[in-house]
Amino acid sequence: MNQSHVSISGLKFSYPDGTQAIRGVDLEIRHGERIGLAGENGSGKTTLCKHMNGLLSPSAGRILVDGREASSLGASEIAAKVGYLFQNPDHQLFCSTVREEVEFGLRNIGLGADEIGRRVARYLEMLGISHLAEHPPLALSLGLRRLVTVASVLAMEQELLILDEPIAWLDAKQKASVVGAIRQAGTEGRTTVVISHNMKLMAELTDRLIVMTGGSIRLDGKTKDILSDPAAMASVGLVSPPVTLLAESIKDALHFTRRIDTNEDFVSALRERMPGGGTRGTG
Amino acid sequence: MALVDIYVPKKSPLHGVDPRVKIISAVLLTVVCFFITDLVVLLSLLLYMQILVWSTGVNLKTYSSSFWLVARFSIILMIVWPFFDQVGQPILLDLWIYKPTLPAVLRALAIAMRIFIIASGWLILLLTTRHGQLVRGFVKLGLPYDFGISLSIALRYLPNFLGTIDQIKEAQASRGLESSRGNFVKRARNMIPVLIPTFAIAFRAIEGLSEALHSRGYGANPARTYYRDINMTVYDSIAVALIVSVAALAVVSKVLGIADF
Numbered sequence: 356m357n358q359s360h361v362s363i364s365g366l367k368f369s370y371p372d373g374t375q376a377i378r379g380v381d382l383e384i385r386h387g388e389r390i391g392l393a394g395e396n397g398s399g400k401t402t403l404c405k406h407m408n409g410l411l412s413p414s415a416g417r418i419l420v421d422g423r424e425a426s427s428l429g430a431s432e433i434a435a436k437v438g439y440l441f442q443n444p445d446h447q448l449f450c451s452t453v454r455e456e457v458e459f460g461l462r463n464i465g466l467g468a469d470e471i472g473r474r475v476a477r478y479l480e481m482l483g484i485s486h487l488a489e490h491p492p493l494a495l496s497l498g499l500r501r502l503v504t505v506a507s508v509l510a511m512e513q514e515l516l517i518l519d520e521p522i523a524w525l526d527a528k529q530k531a532s533v534v535g536a537i538r539q540a541g542t543e544g545r546t547t548v549v550i551s552h553n554m555k556l557m558a559e560l561t562d563r564l565i566v567m568t569g570g571s572i573r574l575d576g577k578t579k580d581i582l583s584d585p586a587a588m589a590s591v592g593l594v595s596p597p598v599t600l601l602a603e604s605i606k607d608a609l610h611f612t613r614r615i616d617t618n619e620d621f622v623s624a625l626r627e628r629m630p631g632g633g634t635r636g637t638g
Numbered sequence: 639m640a641l642v643d644i645y646v647p648k649k650s651p652l653h654g655v656d657p658r659v660k661i662i663s664a665v666l667l668t669v670v671c672f673f674i675t676d677l678v679v680l681l682s683l684l685l686y687m688q689i690l691v692w693s694t695g696v697n698l699k700t701y702s703s704s705f706w707l708v709a710r711f712s713i714i715l716m717i718v719w720p721f722f723d724q725v726g727q728p729i730l731l732d733l734w735i736y737k738p739t740l741p742a743v744l745r746a747l748a749i750a751m752r753i754f755i756i757a758s759g760w761l762i763l764l765l766t767t768r769h770g771q772l773v774r775g776f777v778k779l780g781l782p783y784d785f786g787i788s789l790s791i792a793l794r795y796l797p798n799f800l801g802t803i804d805q806i807k808e809a810q811a812s813r814g815l816e817s818s819r820g821n822f823v824k825r826a827r828n829m830i831p832v833l834i835p836t837f838a839i840a841f842r843a844i845e846g847l848s849e850a851l852h853s854r855g856y857g858a859n860p861a862r863t864y865y866r867d868i869n870m871t872v873y874d875s876i877a878v879a880l881i882v883s884v885a886a887l888a889v890v891s892k893v894l895g896i897a898d899f
Contacts, residue, residue: 410808434814445842446802447809449834459831463814493838507813 365416391561657775719746
């Protein structure tokens with residue numbers, strides 16, 4: 356947990372049209388951290404992450420993944436170290452079956468047939484799409500296509516996972532599968548970076564929240580501390596989760612003292628204020 | 639992207655010209671170019687066209703990639719041309735079946751210059767005309783509205799489509815696909831994971847767009863009305879008359895052998 360996984364220093368990046376997307380970022384990500392990356396559209400979140408898997412090379416500064424320059428690693432080498440889930444599932448699906456789609460990346464990083472078989476079965480099961488293994492992915496609904504891409508990225512079991520809006524286009528059941536799979540990756544010690552506008556998701560999946568504006572990092576701290584501070588969130592153009600805003604509006608009346616960013620926190624805080632610790636009527 | 643999404647709002651005289659004048663000029667320039675064989679005349683026309691491109695006030699960076707694409711095509715054409723045209727003397731090189739002669743090289747040079755001149759003409763049209771005006775210009779010149787809207791959609795979506803291809807390449811590279819390694823066959827095979835999603839996205843976009851057009855009443859009323867119409871000014875009419883006259887004079891005098899250029 357304490358070892359540096361990603362080390363970014365003085366990172367600047369400009370696109371060929373002259374747009375300066377990153378204006379000097381310094382960031383240390385330790386092994387096993389669960390990071391959330393938030394910010395308004397165009398704040399530089401995706402551009403920053405594309406540096407972590409070598410898709411972009413810095414205009415200035417350095418980015419090290421496990422102590423090695425990310426842009427110097429070959430495609431299969433970086434693919435074995437860093438997983439990247441893109442926003443749009445249609446940007447990667449091309450195989451004739453779901454199984455082949457999940458196998459594609461595993462073959463690219465040179466795994467044996469037994470290991471490929473084990474991982475395909477595990478991740479299709481984890482995301483609840485085992486029954487679709489022989490279906491053509493392009494013929495599936497958008498939500499299911501999304502699950503296939505999540506499975507194909509998670510199956511590569513990289514140490515660093517970057518997930519761009521992982522629950523977009525999913526229904527409640529599908530969301531639960533993906534959130535569970537990402538939590539599992541975190542439990543197994545993999546570093547996760549979740550990019551999202553969904554602050555409820557951030558509260559569920561991350562411990563550290565980084566907020567970017569205009570290509571720079573504006574806030575970096577514990578997810579709970581940032582999300583439960585509506586004023587700080589508003590200063591970077593974001594809105595706290597609804598439960599935080601609700602707690603904020605009634606905290607004086609109910610004398611809430613704890614920071615609240617999840618439903619569980621809210622229920623605990625209410626119970627603390629109830630006579631007898633809120634144990635009545637729960638059984 | 640660079641070829642189509644290059645309209646730049648400026649206040650140059652060419653920006654103010656009616657799109658029909660620019661379309662007619664580009665078409666006539668394309669036709670007249672093929673009648674000109676004299677290298678000096680071609681070179682003069684090429685320089686004149688560059689002055690016109692410069693007069694649009696658009697930064698060179700905006701269209702340099704378009705010119706670079708045309709330049710690459712012209713260079714390839716000039717290299718390949720002597721394989722098929724070996725008429726004349728002297729032979730400049732004798733490499734088995736590749737024997738470029740001086741007249742053939744000059745003819746290839748003329749073709750390359752024509753391509754540049756024609757590209758410059760159409761580039762001026764695209765640099766100085768909004769998509770909507772361009773389509774309206776074509777329709778006012780008598781082309782069916784279906785053609786106009788198809789052209790408009792193509793111009794609107796091609797840049798997005800090319801951007802999508804880049805994103806697909808990035809998504810596949812993240813899964814370890816090395817598309818730029820290996821021999822020709824391997825590289826071609828590695829394009830499959832890029833091409834299939836590209837076509838899938840294109841077909842989905844077409845389906846979605848056609849449904850969206852249908853749901854907004856496309857084709858329901860043949861007598862369409864237009865919110866922003868285009869109108870020719872007196873200057874536009876004079877310009878068309880002049881351009882058509884000069885082009886006709888050039889072609890007729892060349893065909894009848896009155897002038898040699």
